[in-house]
Amino acid sequence: MKKKRFVWHPNTQMKEWDSFNEIVKSKGMYLIDSDGNNYFDAVGSMWCNVWGHSKPELTNAIARQCKKLQHSSMFNLTNEPAEKLAESLIKISPGMHKVFYSDNGSSAMEIAIKMALQYWNNIGETKKTKIATLENGYHGDTFGAMAVGYVPEFFGKFKKQLFPTIQIPVPNKYRIPKGYDYLDYQNYCLDKVEKKFSNDDKIASFVMESGAQVAGGVIIFPKGFQMKISKLCKKYNVLLVLDEIATGFGRLGSMVQYTEQKSIPDIVSFGKMLTGGYLTMAATLANKKIYDSFLGQFNDWKHLFHGHTYTGNPISAAVANENLKLYKKNNLIKKIQKTSKIFEEYYDKISEIKTVGDIRHKGMLMGIELVKDKKNKTPINPKKSINKIFFEEGKKHGIYLRTLGNIIMLVPPLAISEEELDFLLNRTMDTIKSAENKTT
Secondary structure, three states: OOOOOOOOOOOOOOOOOOOOOOEEEEEEOEEEEOOOOEEEEOOHHHHOOOOOEOOHHHHHHHHHHHHHOOOOOOOOOOOHHHHHHHHHHHHHOOOOOEEEEEOOHHHHHHHHHHHHHHHHHHOOOOOOOEEEEEOOOOOOOOHHHHHHOOOHHHHHHHHHHOOOOEEEOOOOOOOOOOOOOHHHHHHHHHHHHHHHHHHOOOEEEEEEEOOEEOOOOOEEOOOOHHHHHHHHHHHOOOEEEEEOOOOOOOOOOOOOHHHHOOOOOOEEEEOHHHHOOOOOOEEEEEOHHHHHHOOOOHHHOOOOOOOOOOOOOHHHHHHHHHHHHHHHHOOHHHHHHHHOHHHHHOHHHHHOOOOEEEEEEEOOEEEEEEEEEOOOOEEOOOOOOHHHHHHHHHHHOOEEOEEEOOEEEEOOOOOOOHHHHHHHHHHHHHHHHHHHHHHO
């Protein structure tokens, strides 16, 4: 007998999804449902899981903190775990000076946008009010984040309510416009940035994901692209705001992705893997120039009017501190760099599958783009939702998969072993093959 449910589930077509598997426990790389079925977590519980599930060090850190201090407001107060975490974040984030906590990635980006706009107001440059960003970027589902990371398929229904932004095309190697090669199109995109900056002194900031666009289809930025944007920002006095919610903390193979990209920002946001995927928490970091602009007397009204009930929650901060300890203790970044090479060994095998048009990969992130025919690169477009098809087929092969449009996302827990990654990739190929008659 089906149990009546009251949860409104995210991003699912309700008439298609008449029931949901109930996850009752987890261990290692697996989620376990109420019927005892095991699902390999191929998406790291929405890209946030680092060590797998039920990691004793993390669950014990939560339990210890629960016995001492469960929650205390950061309004006029502070707590030791939050202060310790902020110090650690500043140490690993070159150029950053202060940390502002929030509950989730969307909120962290809303804070970043507010900081960037208010900075110019605080220093008397009131005309700088515009935001430039990359097409196809994604920064969250709240209104400011939707405006800055406008994905038409996701947010088209709200377009009239969103504030306008300046959109710059992004080089997607698989889908370059006719008449360009990959390098030419990179230069075209960068030229667009410079022309906008040079012709409009009202641009306050440039907002982009750091290293890759994830929800936009796993678009890996070409080498030097982000660095060149960073240099243009400095040249034209535009703040660089980076989103590392999904790309930082090792996901792309480096702890802080902007260091690899050689593009130190004015403001950067972290989230998802900050707590190892165990509790909700995000952080927005700003450099000294940004922070100092908010200092003043009360009647100057320069302070940032923003705060969340659970800002700097001590339990979340405590598990984040333990998580960072484990990164260092287990030399996780080097492990990721080694393990991620397994992905490359499967390129040819995956590419041979009839419906696979392109593979994009960096670190512990892979996007497999599915097409009707490889020559024309036409995306698959079955009557039933692609996400539903691959969720059901994945279950048959013991893996929990999610797609974004016609792209299969593999975003496993960062500490996955080489053997486990072999298992995941083989099961993913089996899933794609078994789904072919339902998608073409």
